[in-house]
Structures are given as C-alpha cells and as structure tokens.
Amino acid sequence: MKKRLTFILAKFGNFLLTLYQKRFLIFEMAKRDVMTSLAGSMLGFFWTFINPSINIAVLWFVFGVLFRSPAVGGAPYIVYMTAGMAVWNTFSEIINNSTNVFVGNAHLVKKVMFPLSILPVVKVAASLVTHGVFLLLLIMLILTHKMPVSLFWFQALYYFFAMCVLALGIGWITSSVNVFSRDTVQVVNVALQLGFWATPIVWDPKALPHKVMFLLRFNPMFYVVQGYRASFFSSEPFWAHWKMMLYFWGEAFVIFALGAFFYTKLKPHFADVL
Numbered sequence: 001m002k003k004r005l006t007f008i009l010a011k012f013g014n015f016l017l018t019l020y021q022k023r024f025l026i027f028e029m030a031k032r033d034v035m036t037s038l039a040g041s042m043l044g045f046f047w048t049f050i051n052p053s054i055n056i057a058v059l060w061f062v063f064g065v066l067f068r069s070p071a072v073g074g075a076p077y078i079v080y081m082t083a084g085m086a087v088w089n090t091f092s093e094i095i096n097n098s099t100n101v102f103v104g105n106a107h108l109v110k111k112v113m114f115p116l117s118i119l120p121v122v123k124v125a126a127s128l129v130t131h132g133v134f135l136l137l138l139i140m141l142i143l144t145h146k147m148p149v150s151l152f153w154f155q156a157l158y159y160f161f162a163m164c165v166l167a168l169g170i171g172w173i174t175s176s177v178n179v180f181s182r183d184t185v186q187v188v189n190v191a192l193q194l195g196f197w198a199t200p201i202v203w204d205p206k207a208l209p210h211k212v213m214f215l216l217r218f219n220p221m222f223y224v225v226q227g228y229r230a231s232f233f234s235s236e237p238f239w240a241h242w243k244m245m246l247y248f249w250g251e252a253f254v255i256f257a258l259g260a261f262f263y264t265k266l267k268p269h270f271a272d273v274l
Contacts, residue, residue, distance in 0.1 A: 015260075018115050026118055030125035033097075048133050052089070056082055056137065063202050072204045075233045079141045083232050084201035084225045086134035087159065090127050091167050091221060092192050097123040098171030099188050102179050102270060109270045116267060120171040124164050131160070142232065152235045159227035159238070166220055166252045172259030176266040179273050199225055220255075223248040 019026070060078045063069045072080040098120040108114050135156075143149075178184035199221045205213055216222055223244050230236035238245065 015117060018118065019121060022115060022118050026122055026125055029122045030128075033122060033126040034129050048129055052085075052130065052133050052137060055089070056085060059085070059202055069202075073229060073234060075147065075229070076141075076145050079138070079145060079147065079233065080204075080229065081202055082134070082138045082141055083229045084199070086131065086138050087163055087224055087228045088196065088199060088201050088221065089134060090131040090160075091163050091224070092196070093127045093130055094120075094123050094164075094167040095170055095174065095188060095192060097126070098167070099174040099178050099185055101171070101175045103175075103182070116270070117172075117263065120168055120175060123171065124168060138232065147233055150232075150235050152231050152237075155231040155238055156228055159224050159231065162227070162248065162252065163221070163224045165256055166224070166248075169252065169256035169259035172263045173255075176259075176262045179266065179270050195219070195221065201225060217244060217247065218251070220248050220251045 056078070059081060063077070063081065069077045071077060075083075101119045101123060102109055102116065105119060108119070109116060174184055174188050198216065198219055200216075205216065205222075205226075208216070223241075226241075226244075227238060230238070230240075
C-alpha cells in the first residue's frame, strides 16, 4: 500500500512538473482552441458574450418570470441562478471538450514525445474565456441589484480550482475510454444533462426533503456551486462547511486517481486504435 501511494504521488509530481515545463505550449494551444471555435464567424468574440447571456435570459424567464421563483439566500433569483451557471457551464464545457480530445488530436497521439496528459488541461485553460464572461455578467447583476462588494469574491478562485481538479479527473476517464468506445460522447452528454438538474443551479436545495438533500450532497458539484454562492453573496468562508469540503475532496481525489489510472493503462494502446 505504501509503495502504491508513493508511486501515485510520484506520478502526480511528474504531472505537475510537466504542466510547469509545458505552460507556454498549454497557453498557445488553448488560445488556438478559442480562436478555432470562433473562426468563420461574423460576430467572432461577441458570441462568447451572446451565448451565456441568452442561456441566463432563457432560464431566468422560465423559472424567474413564468414560475415566479422568489429570492433565494438573500439574493435575487437571477443572481442566485447565474452564480450556479457560471461554474456549472464551465465544468460542462471542460468535460464535453475533454471527452473528444484524444480522438480529435490523433496526429499528436502518434507522436511519441508529445505529453498527451496536457491535452485535457488545454481544455481547462480554454474554458477560462467563457468562465470569465459568466463572472463578468454575474458581477454586473450583483452591482445592478446593489448587492455589496466583498473580498469573499476572491474565494471563488478556490472553488474554481476544486472544480478543475474534479473536471480534469473526469476528463481523463472519458477521453481515454472514448478512444475505444465512441458512444462515450453521447453518454457524457446525457450524464451532464442529468447532472444539471441534480445540482442546485435553478432550484433551492432548502426546499427539498432532508433525505433527498442528504443524497444530493454526494454530488461533488453541489459543493462547488454552493461555494460560488457563498463567495459572491453569502460571505461565508470555505471552512464553514468543513464536512462538505471533506466529502468533496475525498470524491475528487478518488476521481482524479481513477482518471490517472485509466489514462496510464490505456495510453499505450491509443495509437493502435487511432
């Protein structure tokens, strides 16, 4: 067991070293990813603002106007909802884009010296643009509703990091399996749709029975989404919910370790399949 743990820690250390050594390559590939997604579009970069704005407007109209959802946790419903969407949409984007990352870069897979483990990280870096737009919209809504500005906003960086660790672990699993089974993309899409409704993004968790709430707390994104709200308008320190923090990091560590395991075991066979 001790040898196994030492091996895992050594692998993790090597991965962090690779990230540092390839940081400029990751930045350039992420920039190319963003530019490619906007290529051929008349409105170009404006779509990064238009799409999040439409998503927020549609969900707010359905739940905030038609269903007349009240303020939640001392925040207007649209602010409450946008805080959840800001981190969920980024998580969803990372998972979706990571799942096809090895199949979509088959030419790099066949290069022996290329560090394939950074490809999902490139998707994490590329998602920063969309996340930045969501945060800008969230801050604008907070200021529009005359809610207080707080230093707790910077705490969101911790929750964003937590989300990235979780997403990277899942991305390694789905991208590795997708090389051998292309149905993985469809399974991931369905899972993310279910995950959206199983995470308190458009609904208030306090309205649910205690037994249901207990089960939903095992959803790791529950912790991250609620953490974003605690940072932006509840002004709660991240250690206030230390039990949920332990649950989350326990799950995140297991998923990250599984992701590394899947990637390490399946990587030698990628070139043969692709």
